[in-house]
Amino acid sequence: MATAFSATLPLHGSSQEIVLASPPDCLLLLLSSDPPVLSPFADSTRSISSISCRCPGNCQGEETHQSLLITKEEGLVLYEDMILGRSFEDMCAQMYYRGKMFGFVHLYNGQEAVSTGFIKLLTKSDSVVSTYRDHVHALSKGVSARAVMSELFGKVTGCCRGQGGSMHMFSKEHNMLGGFAFIGEGIPVATGAAFTSKYKREVLKQDCDDVTVAFFGDGTCNNGQFYECLNMAALYKLPIIFVVENNLWAIGMSHLRSTSDPEIWKKGPAFGMPGVHVDGMDVLKVREVAKEAVTRARRGEGPTLVECETYRFRGHSLADPDELRDAAEKAKYAARDPITALKKYLIENKLANEGELKTIEKKIDDLVEEAVEFADASPQPGRSQLLENVFADPKGFGIGPDGRYRCEDPKFTEGTAQV
Amino acid sequence: MAARIHGGAGAGAATALSTFNPKKLVAPSRTNLPAARSSKRCIVAAAGSDASKSLRVGHSQKLIANAAVATKAETSATTGTGHELLLFEALQEGLEEEMDRDPHVCVMGEDVGHYGGSYKVTKGLADKFGDLRVLDTPICENAFTGMGIGAAMTGLRPVIEGMNMGFLLLAFNQISNNCGMLHYTSGGQFTIPVVIRGPGGVGRQLGAEHSQRLESYFQSIPGIQMVACSTPYNAKGLMKAAIRSENPVILFEHVLLYNLKEKIPDEEYICNLEEAEMVRPGEHITILTYSRMRYHVMQAAKTLVNKGYDPEVIDIRSLKPFDLYTIGNSVKKTHRVLIVEECMRTGGIGASLTAAINENFHDYLDAPVMCLSSQDVPTPYAGTLEEWTVVQPAQIVTAVEQLCQ
Numbered sequence: 001m002a003t004a005f006s007a008t009l010p011l012h013g014s015s016q017e018i019v020l021a022s023p024p025d026c027l028l029l030l031l032s033s034d035p036p037v038l039s040p041f042a043d044s045t046r047s048i049s050s051i052s053c054r055c056p057g058n059c060q061g062e063e064t065h066q067s068l069l070i071t072k073e074e075g076l077v078l079y080e081d082m083i084l085g086r087s088f089e090d091m092c093a094q095m096y097y098r099g100k101m102f103g104f105v106h107l108y109n110g111q112e113a114v115s116t117g118f119i120k121l122l123t124k125s126d127s128v129v130s131t132y133r134d135h136v137h138a139l140s141k142g143v144s145a146r147a148v149m150s151e152l153f154g155k156v157t158g159c160c161r162g163q164g165g166s167m168h169m170f171s172k173e174h175n176m177l178g179g180f181a182f183i184g185e186g187i188p189v190a191t192g193a194a195f196t197s198k199y200k201r202e203v204l205k206q207d208c209d210d211v212t213v214a215f216f217g218d219g220t221c222n223n224g225q226f227y228e229c230l231n232m233a234a235l236y237k238l239p240i241i242f243v244v245e246n247n248l249w250a251i252g253m254s255h256l257r258s259t260s261d262p263e264i265w266k267k268g269p270a271f272g273m274p275g276v277h278v279d280g281m282d283v284l285k286v287r288e289v290a291k292e293a294v295t296r297a298r299r300g301e302g303p304t305l306v307e308c309e310t311y312r313f314r315g316h317s318l319a320d321p322d323e324l325r326d327a328a329e330k331a332k333y334a335a336r337d338p339i340t341a342l343k344k345y346l347i348e349n350k351l352a353n354e355g356e357l358k359t360i361e362k363k364i365d366d367l368v369e370e371a372v373e374f375a376d377a378s379p380q381p382g383r384s385q386l387l388e389n390v391f392a393d394p395k396g397f398g399i400g401p402d403g404r405y406r407c408e409d410p411k412f413t414e415g416t417a418q419v
Numbered sequence: 420m421a422a423r424i425h426g427g428a429g430a431g432a433a434t435a436l437s438t439f440n441p442k443k444l445v446a447p448s449r450t451n452l453p454a455a456r457s458s459k460r461c462i463v464a465a466a467g468s469d470a471s472k473s474l475r476v477g478h479s480q481k482l483i484a485n486a487a488v489a490t491k492a493e494t495s496a497t498t499g500t501g502h503e504l505l506l507f508e509a510l511q512e513g514l515e516e517e518m519d520r521d522p523h524v525c526v527m528g529e530d531v532g533h534y535g536g537s538y539k540v541t542k543g544l545a546d547k548f549g550d551l552r553v554l555d556t557p558i559c560e561n562a563f564t565g566m567g568i569g570a571a572m573t574g575l576r577p578v579i580e581g582m583n584m585g586f587l588l589l590a591f592n593q594i595s596n597n598c599g600m601l602h603y604t605s606g607g608q609f610t611i612p613v614v615i616r617g618p619g620g621v622g623r624q625l626g627a628e629h630s631q632r633l634e635s636y637f638q639s640i641p642g643i644q645m646v647a648c649s650t651p652y653n654a655k656g657l658m659k660a661a662i663r664s665e666n667p668v669i670l671f672e673h674v675l676l677y678n679l680k681e682k683i684p685d686e687e688y689i690c691n692l693e694e695a696e697m698v699r700p701g702e703h704i705t706i707l708t709y710s711r712m713r714y715h716v717m718q719a720a721k722t723l724v725n726k727g728y729d730p731e732v733i734d735i736r737s738l739k740p741f742d743l744y745t746i747g748n749s750v751k752k753t754h755r756v757l758i759v760e761e762c763m764r765t766g767g768i769g770a771s772l773t774a775a776i777n778e779n780f781h782d783y784l785d786a787p788v789m790c791l792s793s794q795d796v797p798t799p800y801a802g803t804l805e806e807w808t809v810v811q812p813a814q815i816v817t818a819v820e821q822l823c824q
Contacts (some may be wrong), residue, residue: 127573160606170605177572178605185596188562192569199575203551204522225592228562235557238424312624377716389607398693398740401747401779405693 036358048292068349069284075342075351076360078283081120082112083364085136088145089314091368092135092152096318100376101152105166108136110281110313113338115140115244118213127175127212129190132167133245133312134179142174146369155378162381163389175210182364183216184225187242190214191229194240194303201300211239211297219250221264227271230305234272239297241290242268244307246282247284251316252324268305280308281336284345311336359360383415433600501684503694509651510540510622513658514578516687518548521576523661527554527567528580528617537582538618538677564590564615572609576662584619584671584698585631598667599642614661616670620711620761621809623675627797630805637669638739645738647671647693647710651681653736656690664692671738673711685735691708695742701731703823705749707772708759709735712810716759719815728819738768746772747780754785759810786822793817 051284070078089107096105108115111133119128119140129136138148141157151158152166160170160179177193180186181210193212200208220226221244233240237395244264248255255261268275276295278289293304311333346352391397394407406412504512518524525548526541532555535542544555556563560581567577581587587594594615601609621630637645644666648654654672661668698713699720708716713734720730731749735741748758756776758769769790776788791810798808 129569158606160604160608163606164604168604170601170608172605172608177569177609178601180596182592182596184563185592188565188593189569189572189597191562192566192571193573194569195566196570196573196575199525199551199570203525203549224559225562225565228557228559229566231557232559232562232566389603390642391644392602392607392610392612395693396642396664396666396740398737399742399744401743403744 024060059266068351069288070351072351076356078116078120078287079339079342079346079352080360080364081116081140082283082342083361084139084145085112085115086339087249087361087368088135088139088148088363088371091149091310091372093314093318095149095152095372101166101244103165104132104317104319105152106133106317106360107314108133108312110245110333110337111245111310112136113283113286113342114215114243114280114308114310117283118215118241118243118290118294121287122211122213124173125210127177127190127193127210129177129186129212129214130169130179131183131186131191131220132179132181133217134167134169137174138169138171138174138179141171141176142175143169143171145367146374147171147243149368149371150375150378150391153375153378154380155375156381156385157374157378161385161389163385177212183220184223186383187214187220187225187229188241191233191238194233194238194297197239198236207389209239209298209300211241211281211294213241213243213294215243215245217250218244218246218248218255218264219253219258220244221246221267222259227267228273230267230273230303233303237300239300241293241297242302242303242305244305245310246307247310247312248329249312249316249325251320254324263307265305265307273305275305275307275308277307280310281333281338281341283338283342313337384413386415387413433705451786478654486662486754501682503680503682504651505677506648506651506654506672506679506681507538507540509647509655509681509683510658510672510820511542511544513655514662515540515544515547517659517662518544518552521662521708523574524578525552525554525570526578526580527556527563529556529558529582531555531580536580538672538674540672541580560586561591561593565593565597567613567615568593568601571611571667572601572615576612576614578614578616578662581617583629583631583674584617584633585628586651587615587617587633588631588636590615591636594637594643594669595640599640603642611666611667612662612665613667614658614664614670615667616658616661616672617698618672618674618677620671620673620675621793621798621805624800624802624805625674625798626800630798632672632762632767632793634738635762635770637769638771643669643739644692645666645671646736647673647738649673649676649710649713649734649736651679652683653690653696653734655683656688657692657736659687659689660692663689670693671710675711676714690736692742692743693737695745696734696736697731697745699730699732699733701729701753703729703753704731704755704813704819705746705753706732706757706758706759706819707730707735707746708732709768712759712760712761714813715810719812719819722812722816723819726816726820728823730819735772741775743775743779746776750776750780751783754783756784756788757815757818757822758788758790758792759815760790760792760808762792764790764795767792789818789822791818 085108089109092105092107095101115136128137128141135148139145147159148169151160151164154162156162160168164170164179167181170176170178177189178186190212197208197210200206207271246264265275265277276289279285289306293306296304343357395405400406530537531541532545532550532553536537541553564579567579569649570577598611601611605762619632634645646657648657657670661670706716716732720732723730731753733745733749760769762768769792773788791814794808796808799805
């Protein structure tokens with residue numbers, strides 16, 4: 001169906017003049033309190049809940065009929081993905097307190113709508129780059145729960161052989177490009193992945209329309225790397241979507257206390273790309289915005305900056321006592337739990353019944369339990385793994401005093417040689 | 420065209436030791452022992468003579484006759500032909516050949532495209548390969564280095580140029596955290612075949628910030644390799660080897676060496692990234708050096724030869740990892756080591772090398788390892804002060820005399 005997304009308005013803040021196309025069966029987005037706009041990029045999409053159709057001649061006169069944003073299959077996929085994210089993270093917390101994983105573990109509870117909303121639109125060859133809060137991004141992208149849990153337990157069967165840990169979830173197969181511990185570090189890497197996509201198309205003449213989605217937080221938006229990459233992405237028209245998961249807090253630093261202009265979406269147009277603000281607690285709204293942004297990128301029209309207003313129900317990490325955040329604020333966002341919201345939408349719109357959703361929840365519970373069992377049963381890495389993977393070409397360890405490359409010495413790879 | 424790996428500036432098979440000539444000695448020392456003893460200790464691997472299946476390094480180094488020292492490297496006499504060019508042209512030739520060979524090789528950096536590179540290393544490449552393959556980036560080292568790393572992870576082979584090595588300090592986050600680490604933290608899933616290159620070193624009164632030597636800062640980063648070129652021959656060879664390597668490689672060039680002229684072979688060749696280069700074989704003392712200091716050493720060597728010394732000069736080339744085989748063989752032969760480097764005294768390459776030699780070859784040393792490095796000062800602007808910051812040939816001569824007493 002032709003949607004409003006093929007018609008566009010002058011982008012907010014940008015100087016681009018865009019021709020208004022009018023497809024025959026035009027569907028308009030109805031904002032509940034604002035005048036109708038044709039594109040989510042024109043203004044805040046906070047109030048979108050459905051698309052209303054006004055088809056002169058095709059419909060029953062003036063009557064607006066509700067057209068749902070998703071089909072049943074799509075709804076169930078989204079629901080399952082969000083339940084997986086939530087259950088997995090809850091299990092992580094349990095395992096952490098039982099001493100099965102250590103270090104810094106950053107949980108994603110409450111933000112599932114952003115991950116599911118974006119990543120479920122991507123193909124396997126599209127890339128995702130994340131931060132330390134990356135378990136759910138990896139799961140949404142297709143990395144198995146077993147692999148992620150094993151990685152968290154530090155076992156050989158983990159997606160990174162136990163060498164990365166919570167903050168470094170990588171998967172070549174699923175094009176999950178990490179997992180970065182320092183904020184902002186992944187954004188240039190994402191820009192590079194998008195550059196490769198453009199290079200493949202324009203230099204190597206391959207049929208490539210892969211996009212890259214970079215996830216990062218509100219704190220990162222005060223970091224130089226963010227701005228440098230916004231500039232380059234817009235300059236080279238790279239197929240990348242910058243997704244800001246604005247959960248209002250950078251550990252204990254409120255976004256409002258650290259940012260001169262807290263409206264992050266406005267920073268996009270300053271660099272020549274659309275900036276969109278969306279309610280990150282509503283997976284359907286996020287998905288609608290994501291569709292447009294991904295389509296833009298695939299068509300070669302360049303990057304988009306999407307600010308998702310979201311919230312993390314837990315502390316910054318499992319070590320964070322989370323004392324600074326106001327209980328009232330937490331309650332307000334808890335009432336907007338994205339999973340509850342989607343469940344309500346599915347049931348009210350007769351896309352699914354309680355029984356089906358419960359089945360999904362049970363399935364996921366079993367999956368996560370199985371993942372824990374698998375991770376528990378997996379072996380720890382052996383000594384010989386210590387020096388593997390330092391270099392792709394192990395000749396990089398150099399030539400030893402005996403004239404042989406060190407990597408040729410079996411004792412070296414065992415870790416028992418004198419280095 | 421098949422590439423041949425050459426171990427040094429002069430190609431050829433390494434043969435037996437030069438004959439031991441007691442007349443060359445200045446004073447009695449342990450080296451004044453019967454030749455039998457020293458030859459037992461010295462292991463010189465001739466290329467192809469090793470029957471073992473292990474990956475033994477083929478040292479194809481021609482022993483340059485112990486005559487007066489040449490200030491520029493002797494070139495290969497294998498084919499007789501060759502073409503003469505300057506060092507920056509050699510780098511460009513190597514880069515262009517690799518870009519012709521593999522369409523995934525691309526260049527990114529400031530002013531590399533239309534401007535041709537601030538030291539002309541990428542001159543003409545943008546016209547030939549296009550603006551995307553030779554990408555003019557905005558001034559954001561951290562971001563474009565990271566972009567290169569992301570591109571490398573997803574299939575390209577970028578050559579990232581730092582207009583001056585010092586600017587790469589701004590990219591340290593990406594170089595240390597991502598370039599070095601991601602192959603490991605991803606459990607080996609992603610390779611990062613980038614080459615990070617650029618001119619560094621003390622120039623002619625360029626001021627403190629443009630005269631930095633970052634070898635020492637980068638050397639601890641696990642997962643990267645570092646090489647330093649010093650002649651047009653090894654510049655081209657190392658550039659090609661670095662681009663072909665699956666590891667991230669940092670190629671250090673020197674601002675003052677770009678106009679060195681040398682004749683290099685017409686046929687394709689690459690240099691081994693992990694090997695050191697024998698510049699001048701000798702008997703009395705091993706002088707280890709790299710980059711520009713090689714020329715100060717060779718200048719000092721002329722004086723030393725006139726004074727009756729016989730220094731062995733090795734250009735270590737591979738700053739990380741060290742070629743402990745070539746270095747070790749030399750130490751076992753001469754028993755004295757002098758390191759001459761332009762790096763800072765504290766925590767520099769020389770410091771690491773001293774530690775490595777002491778650890779591995781302590782028994783073979785007749786004297787403590789001496790290291791001549793730059794002074795630990797921000798390079799001053801004034802010409803006289805700048806001269807005293809780096810090691811000069813006269814200091815090298817004095818040091819050798821001191822060590823050989």
